[in-house]
Amino acid sequence: MIRTLLARGRLLTLTAAVMMVALLVVATIAPFDTRTVTGINPWIKPLKFLGSIANFLVTMAWIMPDVDATPRTRRRLRSSSPA
Numbered sequence: 001m002i003r004t005l006l007a008r009g010r011l012l013t014l015t016a017a018v019m020m021v022a023l024l025v026v027a028t029i030a031p032f033d034t035r036t037v038t039g040i041n042p043w044i045k046p047l048k049f050l051g052s053i054a055n056f057l058v059t060m061a062w063i064m065p066d067v068d069a070t071p072r073t074r075r076r077l078r079s080s081s082p083a
Helices: 002-008 010-032 044-066 071-079
Strands: none
Touching: 002 010, 002 044, 010 044, 044 071
């Protein structure tokens, strides 16, 4: 599956992998931090953020080749930046 994702969207897949590594680092740090913000460990929000971004990137890597669009439109979708 990873080979397929790399073939369909290399940059998106590699960025998702970086996010997953960061997620593992944060997940390792979180149990050792005894602070709380409104009763919740402050590392929970970064964990959720990293997980959701990685999920989004993998999804985009999977569907991007199937998008019927011009190369310019695909570049804009990948970068999420205005023309």
